[in-house]
Amino acid sequence: MNSGLLKKYTLVLSVTLLTLLLLLLPQTVNADPKPLVMKPFNQLSEQSKQCAACHKDKNPSIYAQWGRSKHYGANVGCYECHQASPEDADAISHEGFDIAVIVSPKDCGNCHSQEVKEFDASHHAKAGQIIGSLDNFLAEVVEGSLMLNGASPAAVNGCWQCHGSEVKVLENGDLDPATWPNTGIGRINPDGSIGACSACHQRHEFDMVQARRPEACGKCHLGPDHPQKEIYEESKHGINFFAHVDQMNLGSAKWIVGEDYDAAPTCATCHMSATRELPVTHDVGNRISWTLRPAVSEKIDAKDKAMGKETKSWEARRADMQNVCESCHTKSMVDNFYIQFDSLVELYNDKFARPGRDLMAVLKQENMLTETGFDEEIEWTWFYLWHHEGRRARHGAAMQAPDYVQWHGLYEVAERFYIEMVPQFIEVVEVAEQNGNHEGAERARAVLTEVLARPEHAWFSGNEPEEVKRARKEAQEAFKARYLNQNN
Template structure:
């Protein structure tokens, strides 16, 4: 009898959850519509209404781990009357927004990790160069005082400051919004639903590269497209059925070995590393600004003590070594570092020097994006330069070459330098001889460096001769092969 009781107490609940996760949609729906014995009275009341009014949300919740753990609507949406976004709904005090502060009631470690991440600061874009484009250059007609370009574009990835109207409603210019760095009415930063789409909060969905693709794609940061071109992406899509994406622990090298996803490298566990919700914790370079720096450089300049770029790289190397030898990983990083340094030293630092010199000499206005050279420079580092660097970081050669450094070089030599020369000519024409000479000196210093001598025609004769010889040999070989 004791054995039977133990079987009923321990095995049957697990069997029920197993059945729910494996039966067809219509069968699982039927199971979920049965009364809840262990759910709070408040959530039972919510569920009874929402299964009729919002059956899709109800069924998504019914497939979630929250459902299996008796976490219902009220456990997540309950609010205090003093909360800035609290509303009265069907006799209960709730908040529409479930913020990281709310999630921390059960997931404190994950929220603490996220809060210190760069993602949590994503909403702090007001006043940035990118935001200037959406607010002013692209923006004109407003949505209740806000630029529709920013509301529908920037803020949906970066996050908005969600405001509450006097009547208690959420300001429609700032809500709905699941931007990663959303600034919530309760003061917390972030939106867990940016990655864990409500109301199912599926691990499988969050582990797939598409979860990151909402924001990390496009001309300036095409990580999703880069991933899909890489060997990692190719292998993931070819073998997705063997990725074991619904594993509770999902340790690379143990639960799967076909390919990594974004989550694998930046968040998930290895046999030596725990899960982290600080997505920058394993990144050693920052590839976002015009000139790349090691990830800790800015903080160290400010006197802050942070995790060093060397330690971050060691952690990322630990992820790589779940599938690759240490020598291969070290060689990859040598190649990657060399590409970043090439971009920095040949194009980014000289380009920034030219732009800074123009401004320092008073030859440009204080208005952003009102002069062509500003757009040229922005394209060079913000679009093409990022593509080259991210392509190298994620092993997508076409993004390094044709979508990256080729376009950087064309922009630098064929647009940035000619436009810079126009400022020299204009300064001379307007009698600003001193300013013109300063600009000339800066440009001459750039073009006299070895990496730019091909353009100035000052390459050593032996270098030119060697290249011409190689070109002639190639043409001969190609002609023979085509016969």
């Protein structure tokens, strides 16, 4: 090899090695953050140009988030969303413009009318109607004491941040700090609209990737009474999502399951997103066939039917959810899953929920409980049974989390019913009888006797047929002989 060719070869080799070395070095070493490159403001409205020019310095993070958004790409700026009429309840004068701090669904509906219409039909839109619920009584009265503008801080910082509050405007035009900030999904806005799009689409970027991830729903759907986030994480769906999130194609514009991704579904996949046959919907109950929230579950359309309202049937809703399932699973597997799920809900309803409701009803009817809620032990016991443990079991079955069905669910339901509720019921009746309510005590005992006489409670009442006991004992002995007595 001549000397010129050798020098050329050496130079190429040196450059190649240097390039490889630079690629292998950690990218954060001595690396300054890249500045946000924004396009010129020449296509923005004059109002939004002025807003952005100021907020770029005063609120750089908000400015940067907006700069990454599709709104920015579509020349939708601050003023297009925050503009207000002077007569609006929450309108303020700011730098020569009439604006509102709150961007409500009414505002979003100027461009996203279909999404707002679907949301208005959803159960999410009713979430702010928590004021008369047992949950709110706990937060306002039982937990609350010191008030913030007449509201319990427990409700302000807790319940209302998920359910939403009525946002009030003070006499001086400021938003009442007892009700704002708030991004609860059922927020009642000063302009009369209901909801908060930013509950799911975090402002000011409104990133669809963030809204499609399970964490977006987990802000509210977690905890002892509705642990959907934890249930999802235990399920095979959740395990697959976190293992293969890089294959989820979360940034796809259409994001159709079975076409754009197949690693796993998220909450959005099942409840909202498009399939090959179904469009996107912002009515999160549009594919739900059972309501798992109340003490006794019923089909999702039962209440509307009872009121004579036209509504989408539970069968049609289930067919749509099954359409999502069949993007990944065979029809026979989906059908069998629903048989399993239905059987769990019916077991909970018939063995524990309806009997528990009947026991509490007769105590009320016979004036054995005070009018005040949660001042007697059995009221707490019943609340835990359906509101916490019963919901966990039902949601666990709906989303395929066996530990939530069993140990966090029906096991605790059963312990609560047999070991706490029944003895407490007997004690309440005995006290009432000692106070002279003999006829009421007799009627109450008759209800308990009828409940415990049912075959599903025979193990507890001692009325189990001998052949049933014998068969179970033989099965247990066979298990021991097969697995426990082997000399391995």
